Amino acid sequence: MESPRELLKQARSRFTQKQIAAHLGVNARTIKRWEARENDPPKFAAPALQQLLLPIDNPDNSAGEFSFIDLFAGIGGIRLGFEAAGGRCVFTSEWNEPSVKTYQANFPDTHPIIGDITKVKASEIPDHDVLLAGFPCQPFSIAGVSKKNSLGREHGFRCETQGTLFFDVERIIEEKQPKAFLLENVKHLLNHDKGRTFEVILRALRDKLGYEVHYKVIDARYFVPQHRERIIIVGFREKTGFSWNDLQLPDISKRAPVMKDILHPENGSEEPEGHYTVGKKALVNEDKYVLSTKLWRYLKNYAKKHQAAGNGFGFGLVGPDDVARTLSARYYKDGSEILISRGRKNPRRLTPRECARLMGFDRNGRKFVIPVSDTQAYKQFGNSVVVPVIETVAKIMRPHILSLVDAERSGVRQLPIAV
Template structure:
């Protein structure tokens, strides 16, 4: 059985004219996994074979004028989840985001959309949303995050599904899935969603998705630390309209122990960076002094940390250098920057990250690049990046999901037999 599968895999790969290494980014599997298929040590995934058959027939590039798949971007923020899927041949046909400043940043970075950004999703009839193959949603996480729950408890407010303003937005995702029956969906949220209300919230979410008839494999919490120099754990929930053997278990995630360090995303400040980046750096590449903490704020943060240490608490600032990894960037970073303070040495006051460094920390820009447009104030930029996803994580998940989305698309005549584009 395994020998036959290996023969099919090898034959199709050779007909497609691709090496095992070149197939990795296309199929979304590591080279190690593909070599096991090549050697017959494990049976290839049927979805991967379906895509490979398309490539072998010369249909790997999407037909002219036809995207490989159509998707919608809900609770879009500044487009972090979209950035993982669009480069693989997807076309965004609907976007929803209520925050006007996030919409400004989103529009600046996706200027060629043929649709307007819709606002409050609760006021949009699902029938008015275009047909799509894939639903993407990073539904609001504050009601489920540790910080969000603590704050709401302190203020005597409800959280989770009892939070009428945000917690129930998951059900808007569910009603859209029920109306359009997309081939697949990907939902993203904070790690604490699993434990919220002793696991009952998470059980309700998974139960509802499965009631809709979707195959929902075991979700996975992924730490972005293997991709970017930041400890950031988020849960990914994938679902498929048809039963399939998709699993997050074989997603090749880099070890958090060997991930990049902050040096990769910081302004070098030695003049090697190409030109000043707006008001973040000056003509010589030095970081603008506005990002350095004042004596008053630095003293306050030190006193605050000392007070909590004396009480046995773990609260305090996070002072890091180029060889370190940052704590989780949060939406409150604009307030004092305390979770990620860059040590400037020699007894100098530390500084905040600049918004450009935040863009790199979240993977919107590659190290040393400044391509992502930031048209908003520093305060709004910090909120936007702190609320977003780590783009490289989504890119990896997108590659992992795509063979299953494409395999279904090849069987759907309503979508003109669109095929997976050749990427790599």
């Protein structure tokens, strides 16, 4: 791809500064500063400028029924959910380099990925219909709060390194006025600081920004064999008929997802993969994933100690017909929250491929690319979303997003929300 400056030069031979600014979603003065070399066009302007130079009848110029940006993108779980609903990603931000590597491996034709969103001016982010953000949850999670308390550190909005990243979401929404947004976080966000943290978020979204806001805690248990409760916050710039009553969760009364649905079958029905599985039957690599006797003894003794003290801490041992605990980013340490029973033998950890299945990344024939080490893969999947949960929410958001997109194209704006 040519440099943003060269593409800008080509675009200016065909379009005015105002037309280019409108396409990029920036102020015309920004284009003027770029041309005057007062500052350089950002890297993420290149694909948008290249798209502007495509022939009008090129189908790629209008791919997707609505556009979205992917903030705190991780490895792209939320993006997958909204692409399944007909969306097109126009901007991505993720600062963690191993996550960027995985993201690029699975979205190879994507635009450049921007690192630190706190250093990006909201005015320079492309226009978009929907803002998506799984903003960092550690400052609000039960484990994260406990850890920070024990270390004497601040948490929530007083955690300056992560908690305040919500305000970057806020400033971008305020500047770009997307038609809708979806934010995802841990369930404990609702109760953090006795509910005051969540109240701050709601006031910002509803009262300050004027959005119609809906939120719901959804357990991924309906889609995958894992108890994983996360809060989904949905907002619309105008009044819509959106309702959580339209959310159709799978009926698990007769057949619920269980662990054998995501475990390696170990019967030769799948091909061996890297160091995950070996031999003709694609058996799980015992040298890599079975717990050592020393570690297994330690985990059992640790569980006994806490059970005697009346605490609930301990390992989670599951069989093929069970449902797992929540996969966390710390899984790489000992795998204790989800251990696969092997009878009288020492249990084993999940392989990264099984984690991809447990999080819904491997689904409907899609095999997610895992280009990183096991340690990084465990962190990435543990920090991610369960893809089919997002797909389901995106599905019920879609008609309302398209209604707002169509209204804008026709020049009709709905009544503002009463605040």
